[in-house]
Amino acid sequence: MPFPQIRMRRLRKSPAMRRLIHETTTSVDDFVYPLFVKAGENLKHPIKSMTGCFHFSPDTIAAEAAEVASLGIPGVILFGLPKAKDPKGSRAWAEDGVVQLAIREIKKQTPDLLVITDVCLCEYTDHGHCGLIKDGEIDNDTTCELLAKMALSHAQAGADIAAPSDMMDGRVKYIREALEANGFHNVAIMSYAAKYASAFYGPFRDAAESAPSADLDATLKDRKTYQMDPASSDQAMAEIALDIAEGADIVMVKPAVPYLDIICRASHRFDTPIAAYNVSGEYMMLNAAADAGLLNRQAAMAEMLTSIKRAGADIIITYFAKDAAKLITR
Numbered sequence: 001m002p003f004p005q006i007r008m009r010r011l012r013k014s015p016a017m018r019r020l021i022h023e024t025t026t027s028v029d030d031f032v033y034p035l036f037v038k039a040g041e042n043l044k045h046p047i048k049s050m051t052g053c054f055h056f057s058p059d060t061i062a063a064e065a066a067e068v069a070s071l072g073i074p075g076v077i078l079f080g081l082p083k084a085k086d087p088k089g090s091r092a093w094a095e096d097g098v099v100q101l102a103i104r105e106i107k108k109q110t111p112d113l114l115v116i117t118d119v120c121l122c123e124y125t126d127h128g129h130c131g132l133i134k135d136g137e138i139d140n141d142t143t144c145e146l147l148a149k150m151a152l153s154h155a156q157a158g159a160d161i162a163a164p165s166d167m168m169d170g171r172v173k174y175i176r177e178a179l180e181a182n183g184f185h186n187v188a189i190m191s192y193a194a195k196y197a198s199a200f201y202g203p204f205r206d207a208a209e210s211a212p213s214a215d216l217d218a219t220l221k222d223r224k225t226y227q228m229d230p231a232s233s234d235q236a237m238a239e240i241a242l243d244i245a246e247g248a249d250i251v252m253v254k255p256a257v258p259y260l261d262i263i264c265r266a267s268h269r270f271d272t273p274i275a276a277y278n279v280s281g282e283y284m285m286l287n288a289a290a291d292a293g294l295l296n297r298q299a300a301m302a303e304m305l306t307s308i309k310r311a312g313a314d315i316i317i318t319y320f321a322k323d324a325a326k327l328i329t330r
């Protein structure tokens with residue numbers, strides 16, 4: 001039916017009308033807030049590369065987690081900065097490791113807040129790679145064994161969800177088997193299933209001190225032998241299908257905004273909940289533009305999060321979670 005019977009603007013004429021017909025609702029229920037825990041005591045240091053984010057020590061992180069919970073955000077994801085690094089990343093599965101200590105502190109204070117842990121070696125290895133280096137390559141299967149140990153140690157400390165972000169083949173299977181064998185049937189796995197080798201992780205690598213070391217050989221200067229090529233989409237579907245088959249309970253696409261097409265495709269194709277990681281570069285790009293007076297931070301943030309939801313994400317991991325929760329519940 002042509003104009004003037006149809007006038008699309010009729011449905012946009014007032015705030016109430018727009019509210020009535022809008023298709024996408026972003027709720028605080030969708031958010032996960034990332035937290036950085038660093039070895040030490042009594043720390044709450046602003047992270048230079050990431051405005052509004054801090055390094056906490058295990059003794060100060062529970063108060064922050066309690067604030068997150070009080071805003072109605074269902075979960076946090078923890079990243080650890082250990083007191084020492086070595087070629088294997090052995091502090092990653094230490095019982096008294098930073099993340100393990102932080103989980104215990106958070107669970108003491110806010111037992112109902114979901115604690116998700118990033119499972120990856122890059123913050124723990126002295127070379128900065130997500131896996132072990134053997135004969136000039138990242139050794140897939142040995143890395144999987146270590147990741148399973150790491151995830152298990154998080155579960156033993158009380159974590160609810162293990163989130164492997166390393167992109168080794170088979171890691172979900174190794175982790176599921178380790179959790180089952182030790183009675184952690186209800187600890188879930190949220191795999192970073194389609195994780196791209198992205199330039200948008202820049203601010204995070206500063207924050208987590210996890211960039212690959214500059215003195216490695218050319219093939220080891222970046223993460224391109226394990227993280228995905230930004231030019232592929234079918235491969236993302238294959239990665240997600242494999243992780244689901246290996247036992248992932250939730251699958252993630254990362255980054256979010258430059259990869260909305262992947263989120264959209266995945267949400268149509270799979271019934272498993274889809275998480276999207278609105279990464280550090282997306283966060284800081286928006287902050288920098290707002291600081292430069294180029295756009296309205298609050299409006300741009302709301303639009304960015306809505307677009308991720310509209311693309312089909314069920315869960316959004318975002319450094320905006322606290323700000324957005326305050327806006328939504330205001």
Ligand code: PBG
Pocket residue numbers: 118120122130165166200201202203204205210278279280281
């Ligand atoms: C660790 C990891 C990274 C991020 C999450 N987990 C960095 C990387 O893969 O280099 C990035 C998160 C962000 O940029 O916000 N493997």
